[in-house]
Amino acid sequence: xxxxxxxxxxxxxxxxxxxxxxxxxxxxxxxxxxxxxxxxxxxxxxxxxxxxxxxxxxxxxxxxxxxxxxxxxxxxxxxxxxxxxxxxxxxxxxxxxxxxxxxxxxxxxxxxxxxxxxxxxxxxxxxxxxxxxxxxxxxxxxxxxxxxxxxxxxxxxxxxxxxxxxxxxxxxxxxxxxxxxxxxxxxxxxxxxxxxxxxxxxxxxxxxxxxxxxxxxxxxxxxxxxxxxxxxxxxxxxxxxxxxxxxxxxxxxxxxxxxxxxxxxxxxxxxxxxxxxxxxxxxxxxxxxxxxxxxxxxxxxxxxxxxxxxxxxxxxxxxxxxxxxxxxxxxxxxxxxxxxxxxxxxxxxxxxxxxxxxxxxxxxxxxxxxxxxxxxxxxxxxxxxxxxxxxx
Amino acid sequence: xxxxxxxxxxxxxxxxxxxxxxxxxxxxxxxxxxxxxxxxxxxxxxxxxxxxxxxxxxxxxxxxxxxxxxxxxxxxxxxxxxxxxxxxxxxxxxxxxxxxxxxxxxxxxxxxxxxxxxxxxxxxxxxxxxxxxxxxxxxxxxxxxxxxxxxxxxxxxxxxxxxxxxxxxxxxxxxxxxxxxxxxxxxxxxxxxxxxxxxxxxxxxxxxxxxxxxxxxxxxxxxxxxxxxxxxxxxxxxxxxxxxxxxxxxxxxxxxxxxxxxxxxxxxxxxxxxxxxxxxxxxxxxxxxxxxxxxxxxxxxxxxxxxxxxxxxxxxxxxxxxxxxxxxxxxxxxxxxxxxxxxxx
Numbered sequence: 200x201x202x203x204x205x206x207x208x209x210x211x212x213x214x215x216x217x218x219x220x221x222x223x224x225x226x227x228x229x230x231x232x233x234x235x236x237x238x239x240x241x242x243x244x245x246x247x248x249x250x251x252x253x254x255x256x257x258x259x260x261x262x263x264x265x266x267x268x269x270x271x272x273x274x275x276x277x278x279x280x281x282x283x284x285x286x287x288x289x290x291x292x293x294x295x296x297x298x299x300x301x302x303x304x305x306x307x308x309x310x311x312x313x314x315x316x317x318x319x320x321x322x323x324x325x326x327x328x329x330x331x332x333x334x335x336x337x338x339x340x341x342x343x344x345x346x347x348x349x350x351x352x353x354x355x356x357x358x359x360x361x362x363x364x365x366x367x368x369x370x371x372x373x374x375x376x377x378x379x380x381x382x383x384x385x386x387x388x389x390x391x392x393x394x395x396x397x398x399x400x401x402x403x404x405x406x407x408x409x410x411x412x413x414x415x416x417x418x419x420x421x422x423x424x425x426x427x428x429x430x431x432x433x434x435x436x437x438x439x440x441x442x443x444x445x446x447x448x449x450x451x452x453x454x455x456x457x458x459x460x461x462x463x464x465x466x467x468x469x470x471x472x473x474x475x476x477x478x479x480x481x482x483x484x485x486x487x488x489x490x491x492x493x494x495x496x497x498x499x500x501x502x503x504x505x506x507x508x509x510x511x512x513x514x515x516x517x518x519x520x521x522x523x524x525x526x527x528x529x530x531x532x533x534x535x536x537x538x539x540x541x542x543x544x545x546x547x548x549x550x551x552x553x554x555x556x557x558x559x560x561x562x563x564x565x566x567x568x569x570x571x572x573x574x575x576x577x578x579x580x581x582x583x584x585x586x587x588x589x590x591x
Numbered sequence: 592x593x594x595x596x597x598x599x600x601x602x603x604x605x606x607x608x609x610x611x612x613x614x615x616x617x618x619x620x621x622x623x624x625x626x627x628x629x630x631x632x633x634x635x636x637x638x639x640x641x642x643x644x645x646x647x648x649x650x651x652x653x654x655x656x657x658x659x660x661x662x663x664x665x666x667x668x669x670x671x672x673x674x675x676x677x678x679x680x681x682x683x684x685x686x687x688x689x690x691x692x693x694x695x696x697x698x699x700x701x702x703x704x705x706x707x708x709x710x711x712x713x714x715x716x717x718x719x720x721x722x723x724x725x726x727x728x729x730x731x732x733x734x735x736x737x738x739x740x741x742x743x744x745x746x747x748x749x750x751x752x753x754x755x756x757x758x759x760x761x762x763x764x765x766x767x768x769x770x771x772x773x774x775x776x777x778x779x780x781x782x783x784x785x786x787x788x789x790x791x792x793x794x795x796x797x798x799x800x801x802x803x804x805x806x807x808x809x810x811x812x813x814x815x816x817x818x819x820x821x822x823x824x825x826x827x828x829x830x831x832x833x834x835x836x837x838x839x840x841x842x843x844x845x846x847x848x849x850x851x852x853x854x855x856x857x858x859x860x861x862x863x864x865x866x867x868x869x870x871x872x873x874x875x876x877x878x879x880x881x882x883x884x885x886x887x888x889x890x891x892x893x894x895x896x897x898x899x900x901x902x903x904x905x906x907x908x909x910x911x912x913x914x915x916x917x918x919x920x921x922x923x924x925x926x927x928x929x930x931x932x933x934x935x936x
Contacts, residue, residue, distance in 0.1 A: 315645065
């Protein structure tokens with residue numbers, strides 16, 4: 200009799216425990232309500248607390264969740280689960296995993312890898328361009344054949360990596376490539392490197408290299424600037440044939456655009472050392488109580504006063520609108536470059552960090568909200584600009 | 592009824608084993624272990640798609656060197672090779688506490704990180720441009736600036752990075768602490784081992800041995816130079832330091848010593864200083880001072896700590912039950928700053 204009671208008690212405990220597990224396994228719940236009726240933030244996706252140690256992020260149309268097979272993307276204004284296909288590819292006898300994500304029509308949405316020292320530069324149909332700092336090589340991967348073709352020659356000016364490496368000391372180290380970037384039409388690759396030559400000997404001096412992805416040929420740009428002063432981080436495509444680059448001279452940075460077809464280099468502006476944000480042919484930086492925006496296509500600039508000193512996390516452009524998070528107060532700022540108007544959306548998120556994630560294909564601004572403690576994403580919102588204007 | 596009480600006693604036993612009921616509080620003033628337990632920092636470098644990136648370590652934390660060819664000192668942070676203009680990321684979420692641009696060669700940013708109830712600070716030095724302001728809330732995806740310094744001739748282009756237990760707008764007031772524990776679970780920098788000259792202090796209760804690891808890493812080199820010896824100086828109270836030599840574990844960079852062989856009775860508190868030495872011929876390894884202590888001192892100290900003219904930090908260990916050591920804690924100040932004579936990074 201006693202055993203029966205004990206067994207019953209254990210069964211009840213087991214049942215309750217199972218219910219608890221089932222509840223906590225409820226993965227992601229889509230919500231459509233807002234913070235409040237007057238809120239300008241519309242909650243569109245909630246990442247439940249059922250995952251331990253997950254991190255997630257969204258950019259533009261895609262939602263990524265690490266550590267799990269789920270990835271969502273915006274399809275007909277709804278987040279939809281993408282099809283994931285993990286592909287194992289051999290590079291230098293090392294197996295690496297590249298995760299490929301497809302939409303409902305079997306189009307490749309994006310690719311990712313979690314491996315240290317690797318980066319996905321670009322995807323196009325059945326091709327992924329991958330940078331690998333372990334082997335100092337950039338690969339063109341055929342995702343169907345699972346073949347990785349090395350793009351960079353193993354020598355520059357006839358000298359190998361090891362020969363350049365032997366020149367390295369504490370003050371100057373060989374960088375075979377840095378910050379590679381592929382143009383929109385997937386025809387050219389540009390990167391920074393300090394592999395150079397002087398009097399027929401290998402020499403470490405910075406410069407920009409361009410590779411034709413069709414023919415595989417590459418060359419170092421001959422620019423009318425002191426090549427040694429070209430900065431490694433700011434090499435951007437303005438269009439398929441035009442690059443933006445930056446030089447430094449102690450306390451001055453100079454911005455240039457260079458056209459590869461007519462070999463023309465044009466100076467845009469010069470600034471004291473300033474962190475400059477560049478995205479989609481827009482260059483933006485803040486001065487005291489002002490943001491300065493350059494249109495890199497027209498080379499026109501405008502200055503827009505800000506309500507206070509701001510600290511910009513990252514900029515996202517959608518036609519004439521530029522959005523960013525002000526790290527000082529977690530507010531979201533949208534600048535309309537055609538009207539010169541600046542809208543500030545104060546953060547309504549308690550105990551959380553909010554960051555602009557990008558514009559979705561409907562022209563709505565996506566906002567990621569992170570938990571302060573874990574820095575993991577917990578909710579994704581979109582901003583209702585109409586509502587903001589109503590409240591104003 | 593008997594079954595229930597049996598079950599209860601099993602549960603209590605399991606609970607007792609899983610919670611450290613045998614822990615004993617020790618009279619220490621500083622404990623890195625309690626700071627480091629739960630924080631996994633990221634690399635300050637990222638690839639194009641945001642993956643963590645390795646960079647070559649030029650000088651490890653607490654690695655001795657010859658500064659400007661003559662003075663033997665200890666490096667207070669970690670130097671990474673980085674081309675000028677490399678984007679630098681916050682290594683952990685936090686709040687920007689200091690942005691100092693008063694010296695263009697030494698522009699630095701300090702970020703405060705809450706680790707449980709403790710605060711530690713990541714420091715980024717020799718920046719060229721800075722994208723953050725004091726009070727900014729940053730995450731691991733935040734770019735805080737680009738590496739410099741403006742010129743290559745004094746320091747060379749690199750990032751000087753480190754962790755401190757305080758923050759200050761005055762660089763020389765910073766108290767640097769070991770870096771390894773924040774990266775020991777990382778896939779970068781040889782699982783954090785490339786960051787500190789000596790690291791991974793631990794006790795193996797089964798073999799009753801203390802362990803410490805370390806190696807030297809030269810400028811812009813991937814070569815890891817093993818110590819030619821790891822010494823342990825120990826004492827009880829304020830007596831003289833006694834010397835024993837630790838044994839290298841196989842061909843690894845780890846060294847061990849069986850503490851039970853010293854025959855201390857239970858409850859003895861033993862203090863220890865470890866000295867890792869490399870051969871004098873290694874380039875830029877401190878010249879005539881080719882060793883360093885664990886815990887580290889700023890100026891390279893005498894090989895024998897009995898010759899020290901100032902107080903020193905040490906590891907404090909309490910012996911329990913015939914050489915069962917329960918807790919290993921760093922005692923005293925994190926770095927001896929009595930011998931500061933120049934701001935060097």
